Each structure stands twice: as structure tokens, then as C-alpha cells.
Amino acid sequence: MxxxxxxxxxxxxxxxxxxxxxxxxxxxxxxxxxxxxxxxxxxxxxxxxxxxxxxxxxLDVETVATTLALALAEQHHCPLLREACVTFMASSRKVLADVVATDGFKHLTASIPLENLSDSLSKQGASLSKV
Missing domain, CATH: 1.25.40 (Serine Threonine Protein Phosphatase 5, Tetratricopeptide repeat)
Structure with a gap:
């Protein structure tokens, strides 16, 4: 620490x-x-x-993927934080595209199955396939 x-x-x-x-x-x-x-x-x-x-x-474009990539929301049982991250990512196509372009997103997809993230985003009306 x-x-x-x-x-x-x-x-x-x-x-x-x-x-x-x-x-x-x-x-x-x-x-x-x-x-x-x-x-x-x-x-x-x-x-x-x-x-x-x-x-x-x-949350911003740089920290949202990092927050999820560290699996803070998942590992430390923070559903509000997870929901805030997903909602932020799904707020617009541009935001989602900007998040996908970050290094944090690459780490995110290595630690959280893409299907799980895609399912969460689709519930918010966003899709990774449209990015």
C-alpha cells in the first residue's frame, strides 16, 4: 500500500x-x-x-476504462460504480468510441470478458459493434 x-x-x-x-x-x-x-x-x-x-x-474517458480495468467495481462489490461506468460509456457513440481507443480499454477487455461488457452496454442502448 x-x-x-x-x-x-x-x-x-x-x-x-x-x-x-x-x-x-x-x-x-x-x-x-x-x-x-x-x-x-x-x-x-x-x-x-x-x-x-x-x-x-x-468519471471521464480516461478513467472509466481504468476503473473497470482494475476490476474495482467487480472485485470490490461496488455495483453503483460499475453502473456509473457503464452508463458513462453508453452516454454517446463518441464517448464509447473515445473509451474504446484508450489503453485502459485494452486492459479492460483482458480482465473482463467482452461479452459481459457488451451485454451491460446493450442494456444501456449502446453497442461495441457500432464503434
Whole structure:
């Protein structure tokens, strides 16, 4: 575990917050991803929910495939995050095409069967075959 992630985990355990004394939020998307893994590993469910929500609201073309590629949503039982990723990817053909063009998507298809992802996207009205 990265020292910053461990520090944030301890900070949350003691303060029930991910903000500093000035109310500034800690952590980038990558840090939130690692913090979600740590929260799940150590059973800090409230922190896991906080990370889940922060990741849901910070999705973009680069991070959506990475978020799924790391299988965060699948491995750490975060259905809201998984749904947010799929909904974001299915939001338009351009977004889906941009996501498919990322390196993260290549890793995604290596870790999640393409059929499962395709099924999820089709439920949202999008299709990988149209990209």
C-alpha cells in the first residue's frame, strides 16, 4: 500500500473524513481507486462508500476504462460504480468510441470478458459493434 493511501486510511478511521482542516478534499482519482481497495481489504465500509461515490462523480474517458480495468467495481462489490461506468460509456457513440481507443480499454477487455461488457452496454442502448 502506498504511504499516502495508508495515511488517508488512518485519517479517515480517526476523523471519519477525507478532508483536511480547511475542508479541502484529499486525493486524486488514482488515490481514490487505491483507497477503495484498502477500505475493502480492511472492512472500512463507510470509507468504501465514500470512495465509490467520489469515483462515480469523477468519471471521464480516461478513467472509466481504468476503473473497470482494475476490476474495482467487480472485485470490490461496488455495483453503483460499475453502473456509473457503464452508463458513462453508453452516454454517446463518441464517448464509447473515445473509451474504446484508450489503453485502459485494452486492459479492460483482458480482465473482463467482452461479452459481459457488451451485454451491460446493450442494456444501456449502446453497442461495441457500432464503434
Amino acid at each position: 502506498e504511504p499516502m493511501v495508508f495515511e488517508l486510511l488512518l485519517h479517515f478511521i480517526y476523523t471519519d473524513s477525507l478532508t483536511d482542516d480547511n475542508g479541502q478534499a484529499y486525493g486524486t482519482t488514482a488515490v481514490m481507486q487505491h483507497l477503495l481497495v484498502a477500505a475493502d481489504r480492511y472492512g472500512v465500509d463507510k470509507l468504501k462508500q465514500v470512495c465509490d461515490m467520489k469515483l462515480c462523480t469523477s
